[in-house]
Amino acid sequence: MVRITGQKKDNKELPASGEAYEALLMQRIASKDREAFESLYYDYTPRIGSFMMKLLKSPELVDEAINEVMMTVWQSAERFDPALGKLSTWLFGIAHNKALKLLERQRRHWREQTVEAEDSELNENEWEEVNAESATVDPDNPERTVLGWELGEILVWAMDRLSPEHRIVLELVFTENYAYQDIAIITDCPVNTVKTRMFHARKKLADLLAKRGYSPYDLQEGHS
Amino acid sequence: MTHSNNTEHDVVVELLPWYVKNTLNPKEQMRVAQHLSSCSECQQELGLYRQIDNVNLGTSNTPIWKPSPVQFANILQGIDALETKAATAATETTKVAKTPGLFAKLSAWLKALPGPVFWIMSLETMAIAALVMLVVGRLPQQLPGGQLFETLSNERPSVTANLPRLHIVFAEDITEREIRTLLQTQQGQLVEGPSMLGVYTVQLAAGGVQEQQAIINLRANAKVKLVEGIAKVDQP
The missing domain is CATH 3.30.70.80 (Peptidase S8 propeptide/proteinase inhibitor I9)
Incomplete structure (x- = not known):
């Protein structure tokens, strides 16, 4: 029953791209066409996998999440409605849910493993505070450049310390180029919540940068 | 910096990330551009967002994930297992639904009998039932002597x-x-x-x-x- 093709097949019956391609592809998957399913796997999972890697940090966890996303696609393909958005938006919505569940599982696991976690509830703010604890340095310390803490690296470091909700919105805006309306669909929340999350993510970033001795002024164009 | 119109500033500052990525509609894009020309605070915010955009959010130190034939084969195996399980469950449900009960079997057997035999059997059954009712009906727990x-x-x-x-x-x-x-x-x-x-x-x-x-x-x-x-x- 299982075929290992090793390559994405050229699916000549499908249009090259666009809404018609997505609609037909999903129709075929809904009718349990495994070739169409394989096309979707090779076309869409690289982007979703990269998005998840930034959140989950573990190839094994990403594999698990992609497996679950693909199973959901196979079982619910008929629920995709091209009128409500692009296929990638629909897939990112599924991926977003799976990633959050896996992150929650990770957090529970960490809590169980950490003996010192006496007040076990690790909320969104604590997540960032705990991660930022080791970040405080003297702003005037010349070692910050000697040690290679350039602005780009500081930003990457700071991004890794954001809560999943804040990290997700930043990724969807800056890496995946989604409009806020699409992000609202993916994260299943109102548009204003998306904007508020973005605002708070930026504020947290600024706080983290300050702990590394950078001010928002450093970030103005042509200043870094 | 003071803002002559805080509402306008509040609206625009929320749109800046999408302004950087050019994913706003043309009207919003123009609105942000106009406000930026006179708001140093928003210009500073814009600098942060451009820097975030330039960094590309950590792709440099994040391992790349790629689809693989092995993983796809595993996914198909999972689907096969799921469908086999579902098919087995459906077959068992159908079997249970199709298995006739004792009463249905008895009815079918009676219907298959020739007419006279059917009526004789029916009368016999009724007679036995009447006898049982009579015996049971006469069974108050009486001791000898009433x-x-x-x-x-x-x-x-x-x-x-x-x-x-x-x-x-x-x-x-x-x-x-x-x-x-x-x-x-x-x-x-x-x-x-x-x-x-x-x-x-x-x-x-x-x-x-x-x-x-x-x-x-x-x-x-x-x-x-x-x-x-x-x-x-x-x-x-």
Whole structure:
């Protein structure tokens, strides 16, 4: 029953791209066409996998999440409605849910493993505070450049310390180029919540940068 | 920096990330551009967002994930397992639904019989049912002599005859055989009991041992702890 093709097949019956391609592809998957399913796997999972890697940090966890996303696609393909958005938006919505569940599982696991976690509830703010604890340095310390803490690296470091909700919105805006309306669909929340999350993510970033001795002024164009 | 129009600033500052990525609609894009020309705070914010955009959010230190034929094969295996399980469950459900019950089997068997045989079998069945009902209907728990045996827990113990009756309590170690002998010698019969306190009611036979004599006889037996006569009650 299982075929290992090793390559994405050229699916000549499908249009090259666009809404018609997505609609037909999903129709075929809904009718349990495994070739169409394989096309979707090779076309869409690289982007979703990269998005998840930034959140989950573990190839094994990403594999698990992609497996679950693909199973959901196979079982619910008929629920995709091209009128409500692009296929990638629909897939990112599924991926977003799976990633959050896996992150929650990770957090529970960490809590169980950490003996010192006496007040076990690790909320969104604590997540960032705990991660930022080791970040405080003297702003005037010349070692910050000697040690290679350039602005780009500081930003990457700071991004890794954001809560999943804040990290997700930043990724969807800056890496995946989604409009806020699409992000609202993916994260299943109102548009204003998306904007508020973005605002708070930026504020947290600024706080983290300050702990590394950078001010928002450093970030103005042509200043870094 | 003070803002002449805080509402406009608040709206624009929220749109800056999408302005950087050019994913706003043209109207919003123009609105942000106009505000930026006169707002240093928003310009500073814009700098942060451009820097975030340039960094590309950590792609440099994040391992790349790629799809693989092995993983796709695993996914298909998972689907096969799921579908096999679903098909098996569906088959079992159908089997259960299609398996006829005893009544259905009996009906089918009867329908398959030739007409006369069917009617004879039906009449026989009805006759057996009537007989069973008759036997069961005639099975009140009557004792010989027309007396009902009831426990004292009944709210209204029935009195069936105008005969002398005694309350009696036996010793704990008395045997059934000893009770039988005792009752036979006094021509008595247990008609009620035992109560919660272990009291039985004995009814003496008509024309048998007199009540007072029976009480004396019974009290003389070491295995009888208590005997008292009961006032006679007329039949309703």
